[in-house]
Structures are given as structure tokens and as C-alpha cells.
Amino acid sequence: MTQWLETSLGLIVLAVVVPTLAAVFAYAFLFKAMAHMQQRLGPMEAGPHGSLQLVAEAIKWVQKEDLFPRRADRLVFGLAPIVAIVTAFSMCALIPVSNAVVGAAPSMGLFLFAALSGVSSLAIVMAGWGSNSKFSVLGGLRAAAQLLAYEIPLVLALLGVVVLAGSANLVSIVGAQSSSLWFVFPQIVGFTIFMIAAQAELTQAPFDVPVAESELVAGYMTEYSGFRFLMFFIAELATAAALSGLAVTCFLGGWNIPFVELTGTLGAVVGPLVFFVKLMIVGFLIFWIRFSFPRVREDQLHKLAWKVLVPLGLANVAITACLKVWM
Amino acid sequence: MKAGYDERRAADYMNSQLVDGRVNLELVDDDGMVLNLGPQHPATHGTLRIVVKLDGERVVWAEPVCGYMHRGYEKLAEVRTYPQVNTLLNRIDWLGSFCNEVPFIQAVEQLLEVEAPERAQWIRTVLFELGRIANLMVFLGDMGMQLGAITPPFLAFRDREHVLDLIESATGGRFHPYYNRVGGIKEDLPKGWIADVLATMPRVRRFCDEMEEMLANNEIFRSRTRGVGVIRKDLALSYGMSGANARASGIDWDLRRDTPSPMAWKHAKFNVAVSADADSFARYWVRLVEVRESTSIIEQLLTNLPAGPIQAKVRKIIKVPPGATYVETENPLGQMGYYVVSNDGLSPYRVKIRTPSFNNISVLPAVLPGENVSDLITIISSLYFILGDVDK
Amino acid sequence: MSFIKSAAKSLAGMKVTLRNMTRRSETVQYPHEKSEKANRARGVIALEQANCTVCMLCVRECPVWCIFIEGYKDQGPPRRPGGKPRLAQKLDRFDIDYSLCMYCGICVEVCPFDALFWSAEHEYSEPHIASLLHDKDQLQHWMTTIKPKVELEDGAEVKTRKPAREG
Numbered sequence: 001m002t003q004w005l006e007t008s009l010g011l012i013v014l015a016v017v018v019p020t021l022a023a024v025f026a027y028a029f030l031f032k033a034m035a036h037m038q039q040r041l042g043p044m045e046a047g048p049h050g051s052l053q054l055v056a057e058a059i060k061w062v063q064k065e066d067l068f069p070r071r072a073d074r075l076v077f078g079l080a081p082i083v084a085i086v087t088a089f090s091m092c093a094l095i096p097v098s099n100a101v102v103g104a105a106p107s108m109g110l111f112l113f114a115a116l117s118g119v120s121s122l123a124i125v126m127a128g129w130g131s132n133s134k135f136s137v138l139g140g141l142r143a144a145a146q147l148l149a150y151e152i153p154l155v156l157a158l159l160g161v162v163v164l165a166g167s168a169n170l171v172s173i174v175g176a177q178s179s180s181l182w183f184v185f186p187q188i189v190g191f192t193i194f195m196i197a198a199q200a201e202l203t204q205a206p207f208d209v210p211v212a213e214s215e216l217v218a219g220y221m222t223e224y225s226g227f228r229f230l231m232f233f234i235a236e237l238a239t240a241a242a243l244s245g246l247a248v249t250c251f252l253g254g255w256n257i258p259f260v261e262l263t264g265t266l267g268a269v270v271g272p273l274v275f276f277v278k279l280m281i282v283g284f285l286i287f288w289i290r291f292s293f294p295r296v297r298e299d300q301l302h303k304l305a306w307k308v309l310v311p312l313g314l315a316n317v318a319i320t321a322c323l324k325v326w327m
Numbered sequence: 328m329k330a331g332y333d334e335r336r337a338a339d340y341m342n343s344q345l346v347d348g349r350v351n352l353e354l355v356d357d358d359g360m361v362l363n364l365g366p367q368h369p370a371t372h373g374t375l376r377i378v379v380k381l382d383g384e385r386v387v388w389a390e391p392v393c394g395y396m397h398r399g400y401e402k403l404a405e406v407r408t409y410p411q412v413n414t415l416l417n418r419i420d421w422l423g424s425f426c427n428e429v430p431f432i433q434a435v436e437q438l439l440e441v442e443a444p445e446r447a448q449w450i451r452t453v454l455f456e457l458g459r460i461a462n463l464m465v466f467l468g469d470m471g472m473q474l475g476a477i478t479p480p481f482l483a484f485r486d487r488e489h490v491l492d493l494i495e496s497a498t499g500g501r502f503h504p505y506y507n508r509v510g511g512i513k514e515d516l517p518k519g520w521i522a523d524v525l526a527t528m529p530r531v532r533r534f535c536d537e538m539e540e541m542l543a544n545n546e547i548f549r550s551r552t553r554g555v556g557v558i559r560k561d562l563a564l565s566y567g568m569s570g571a572n573a574r575a576s577g578i579d580w581d582l583r584r585d586t587p588s589p590m591a592w593k594h595a596k597f598n599v600a601v602s603a604d605a606d607s608f609a610r611y612w613v614r615l616v617e618v619r620e621s622t623s624i625i626e627q628l629l630t631n632l633p634a635g636p637i638q639a640k641v642r643k644i645i646k647v648p649p650g651a652t653y654v655e656t657e658n659p660l661g662q663m664g665y666y667v668v669s670n671d672g673l674s675p676y677r678v679k680i681r682t683p684s685f686n687n688i689s690v691l692p693a694v695l696p697g698e699n700v701s702d703l704i705t706i707i708s709s710l711y712f713i714l715g716d717v718d719k
Numbered sequence: 720m721s722f723i724k725s726a727a728k729s730l731a732g733m734k735v736t737l738r739n740m741t742r743r744s745e746t747v748q749y750p751h752e753k754s755e756k757a758n759r760a761r762g763v764i765a766l767e768q769a770n771c772t773v774c775m776l777c778v779r780e781c782p783v784w785c786i787f788i789e790g791y792k793d794q795g796p797p798r799r800p801g802g803k804p805r806l807a808q809k810l811d812r813f814d815i816d817y818s819l820c821m822y823c824g825i826c827v828e829v830c831p832f833d834a835l836f837w838s839a840e841h842e843y844s845e846p847h848i849a850s851l852l853h854d855k856d857q858l859q860h861w862m863t864t865i866k867p868k869v870e871l872e873d874g875a876e877v878k879t880r881k882p883a884r885e886g
Contacts, residue, residue, distance in 0.1 A: 038485075295551075520872055537735050635874070
């Protein structure tokens, strides 16, 4: 009985925390940071300094007509946003926020995360296919190709961390960093590869060919409107939060502050705050890159993934393994 | 049947007219699919329609379809008096709108054998260059946006506001100055204007530096524009391309420097950027240099502005004796000219407007085949046309 | 080496965005804040009814024929005391249709009696197009918003103009 209670409680917490986190990401970066980088103010009317803008937008999307394109595959079309949301939320559940607060901590947490991110690319293909529009299909397939291509450098970068930490359990990885240097220093190459791959996984500039370069509107998301689009939007931001969280966990020491031992209740309270600050820093980096660079062309994107990042990632893993054995 | 009428091409074209590009493209024969970059499209600066036939990712043929914004300027000019025609012309190239009035006014002044006084010519030149800056700043930001960088257009509009404010404080209109009169300009500059302009020019140059850092030096931008859309010199000449597009193709031709004109360009020292590689990056870089040189021209002219009257003695009712003349100037988009034919009346008998963008987009069927769809957008945005200029 | 140099130069774009983020935005939050318009800004045309003699020059010269005038003849005061009353044109209707107006200012320029003036007022948008036809009382009201003529830059020729005649 308590197992069910625990699980349901966990699900409710997840369902509340993750959209809020996504909303914070959206407001802080997509609205305000972007606006100030472009020397303008962003939303200012809804709520003080536009803080309730997302509430207004959510209401706007929810009250729109629920459209199905004619002859669209209803099952696939309707399931795609749900798959996106489920994988995004599950990814968030895997990230440990402090020594006591973690959604789930399986022993292969890191690889489960990578697998879930692979499944989320399925959502995009489903969206493209289910829309019954040749443009959506093309956009979806391009996105699938890009996500597949960048999945591999992502995992390779994380492999270096696994070698150093000796475990794929995310909590142990954070623990391994508390006794030694944060992994970003020995694994600087891995961190760079991870950030580039994360940028591409989120289909953000400079890798936003699936969403912006177009024939027309928004690639695989063209036919979505209203509540389903809202789900895609939340899923995208939740994935951004999850990937930033993974970067913080694997490379930046999770909830630890250097030279301070955080245990017990102190750890349970201060830990999440420290984690949140680091999360926002990494998230800022991801969005900062998005606003600063033009788009990379499709073929250049794949050249970068297959010819540069994959060999570099493999070399990184090999060298890390050798050094770990010899030292 | 016209000689060389390609039936298959005509069928493709008709097919493209029927289909809406968003849903349901038909495969025509085995050659590829016909795509309609329709009049509403975020990549084109206005209502231009480009019909392309794709073989996978490669363009097989392309054809621009313009006319969606045709407003009948040449016909309208026949039923307006000369000052009234002047009000219409601002709206041809609406980003650098002062520049549209000047060749027409010069043509009328030539027919009337009237010359505007020196101060008026200098002020005309300064405002002309301000119009050029206003126009090209949009290009510098917008090309970034077409390629995916979302920040440059905002920076462009932020700094362009200052230039528009300057134009407004002198002429009264931000976008449509209507400041030229036959024989001179409407009224003299307000006090403090020269100081304001001289204070704004460093701002424009700072913006150019920002664009250089963000785009021109950016490896992603360079790899997307270098070698893309090469328009050889002879091709550019045969299509009558002009302005920065021609200079980027290696044609060293700038009307301000190379032809005599009553305007004040001969009193300022400036460089003209010419590039030998005729790709999209060259077209971006040439315009970047052009904006910087414009700021220098303005500073030189304003620090030595001669004193004097700003309007020559002209009759109140402008009646032009019979005659015809053609005057061209180096507008921001290229070479713009007016062929004014007068029949001793209050209205011109015929005004033929030679607009640069019309020639600039006519090169698309020759340049686009063989390019990727991704490069299509790059090429179109680097050619920089404005629909008001294409369609009049 | 050149790869690293080009990568470093490419990252300079991020410096630009960061620098812009730290600078104050120039946005004027309309309608809570309003920016000052230039004196010569062409916003709306104001009519001084007392100066208008119904000569119809503005109607003729307008490129879009957006001015509608109707007048009537009436007895006016004599030129000199003790003289006979003169025939004067009085204004009955003076409408400017701002849905047609091109804001060129030809009417203001050709008016020989200084009856039309430019005002920088630009906040007169209406939900119905018909309300964009401003009648002579509304045009008279815009006279309260006109800005004085600016002083000219050094080097300008100073011209004097004869004051408009009254009546």
C-alpha cells in the first residue's frame, strides 16, 4: 500500500514540479534573457515584469480548438505529444536534486536517461508522420536524423564520466565528485561535446534545422495547435531542464558546494537550492548559445556530428579509461 | 507557340499554380516536385513568389513571380502634378525612401533647367546617405535572421530608430520624408541637427562592428554563405544587376564616384567596396563596408556644410517644357533611374521607373538551379530586394 | 591553429549578446511612457478656421483628394470704417479624410493664408473608419497641439514672411 502511495505522491510532485521548472526556464531564458540580449524588455504587462505571461499563454493555448488534420492518423497524431511529455518528465525524475531528494535512482540511471532521450526522438517522428502532410514528414525525418546523429556523442561524453566515477548511478556520480574535482575539469572535452550534443538534442540554434529552416512553418509541429502544442512546448522545455540537470549532475558536482560537507537535513535543504542555481547557469549557457548564432545547414550539422564529435568522443573515452587504469 | 516554349515546364508551372504548397504536393513526371515559395513566406521581403522545381534537395529550375504588390506608379504619375508625383515616389523603396525622390527631382530640374543651390545639394546628399544607412541596416540584421540568428534584426532596428529620428526631426516623416522640392529642399535643418547626426554616426559604426562580430566573423555564417550563390561577373552584367550585388560580383561601378552629378559626393572622400568572389558572403560584406563609408561621407559633408539658400527660384505652379531626360542615382538597392517625358503640362507625360530590385531578382532562374533548398534562402536574402521596388 | 582562431572569433558573437544583456534596454513602454516627438513630425493637420478663405487650393493640390470643402458667400466687414460691406467666403464644411490622407503636407504648403498647420499628434486611431473623417471643429481642436517652428541650423538663409491678412 505504501508503495502505491509513494509512487502516486512522487507522480504528483513530478507533475507539479516539472512544469513549474519548465515555466521558470521559459520565463527566465526564453522571454527575459532573450529580450535583454536583443535590447528589449520582453513581456511586461501580465503580472509584475511579465511573470504571469506563461499563465496567460497556457490559458490561451488550452482554450483553442482541438484540430485534427483530415486523414491524419488519429492515434499516432494524438500520442506524439504524450510520448514527448512522458519521456521528458521521466528524464526529469531521474535527476538527483539532493542527497535525500531524488525521483528514482536506478543503478543504470545514466543509460536510462540516454535511452529515454532516444525515445523522445520517436515522438517527433510520430508527430511528423501523424500529421498527414508531406512537409511535416520531411521535417520529422530531418529531425529524427539530427537527433539520432547527436545521440551518440551525447552518450560518449557521458561514458567518460562513467569511467571516472565507476558507476552509472547518478547519485554515485555526484558522490564521486564530492571527494575529488568536479568532472568538468578532467573531462573538459567531454563537457564540450555534451553541451554541443545537448544543443542539438533540443533542436535549438545553431542546430534548429527541423524547426526553423523551412519550406514553411514549424516542421513536425506544423499541424499542432492548442493544447497539443502546449504539451510539445512543455516537453521541449522540460527536456532542456533535464539535460541541464544531467550536465550539472555529471560534470558540475550536482548539489555539492566545494569544501563544504552537506549531509543530513542541511543537505536536504541547501542541496536543492545549490542544484537550482547551477541548473540555471547551465540553462543560461544553452539559451545564450541559441540566441547568438545562426543556423547550421543540414549537411554541415551531420558532418560535425559524425566526423568531429564521434571520433572526439571515442578518443575521450579511450584516454579517460587508460588514465584511470594507470593512475 | 513561342519559340523555345517548353511544354513540360509550362505544365509544371500550371501545376504549381494549382497546388497549395503546404499540403499535397504532386510529383510531376520523374523530374521532381514543384514547390511554391508562395507570396506569404517569411524568407522573402514581401510578397514575392518563387516557383522552384526540386529533385530531392537540389533545385532544378526556379522562377520568381512578382506583381503581387504592383500599385501602378507609372500610370498614377501620369495623372498627378509634379509635386504630387514626388509624394508617391517615397513609397517605392520604403526603407530608404528619401533616395527615391532624388533622381526624379533631378530629372525635373534638368528639364526645367533649374539648379538647386549648393546647400540644398549638400543636404540632399546627407539625407540620401542617411536613407542608405537606414536601408542597409535592415539588410545587415535581416540576413542574419534568414540564416537563423535571431538577435541581429533586433539590434538593427534598435539603432535604426536613431537614424529615423534624425530623418524625422529634419523632414517631419520617419519613413516618407517628402523633403525634396523642385529647385531645392523644403526647409532648412533644425538647430542642433548636425550635432545630433554627428553623435549618431559612431552608434551606427558600433552597430556595424557588432554585426561583424556576430555574423561576418562567425564561422557558421561564413560556411553557410561562402561559395553559395556565385553570380559571375558576366552573368551579373547580362541581367543588369547593380549596386552592391554587382560590386560583390567584381564589377567596380558606383554611380556616386563614376558619373558626374550635381549632388555633393564629389566633395567627400570615400571607398567603394568591391569583391572578387561573387558569393553571398561577398554581398553581405560589401554592404557592411558601404554602411561604414556612408557614415564617413555624412561626417565629412556635415562638418563643411556651406551656408546659403536652400531653394532656387521656381514658379509656384510647376509646368515643365516639352522634353525627356533620364537620371540615375546609386540607391541603396542598386541603380535607380527615372525617365521623365514631359509634354508641356502640369503632369508628366510618362515616367518610366527603372528599379534595381527588378533586375536583381531576375537573375534567380540562372543562379538557383543546382543549389540546395537550404541555400535558396541564403541566396534570396543576400540579393536583398524590396517588393515595392520590384513591383512599383 | 586556424580552426581555434576561427572558433574564438565565432564565440565573439556570444560576447555581443552578453554585453547587450547588461545594457539598459531602450524600449519605451507605450502607453505607460511616451517619447517626445520632433517639432516637425507630421502627425495630423490642424485648421485655423479664421484664416481660411475657401480658396480651394488645398483641395486641388491634394494628391489623393481627401479634403472636402464647402463654403458660402456672406457679407463681411468693410475694409475701411464707413465703407460698404464686402463679399467674403465663409467656411461651411472642411473635412479631411485621414483614412485617405498621405501625410505629405502639400495642402499645408500651398495654403496662401496660413490656415493649415502640422501637428505632431498621432494618437487618434479609431475603431471605425468613418470616424477618421475629421470635421472642421476637430481640425480646429488640433490647433491646440501644434508645436512652434524650430530655430534653424547655422548657415541657413533667414527669410522673412509677410504676416497673413486677417478676415
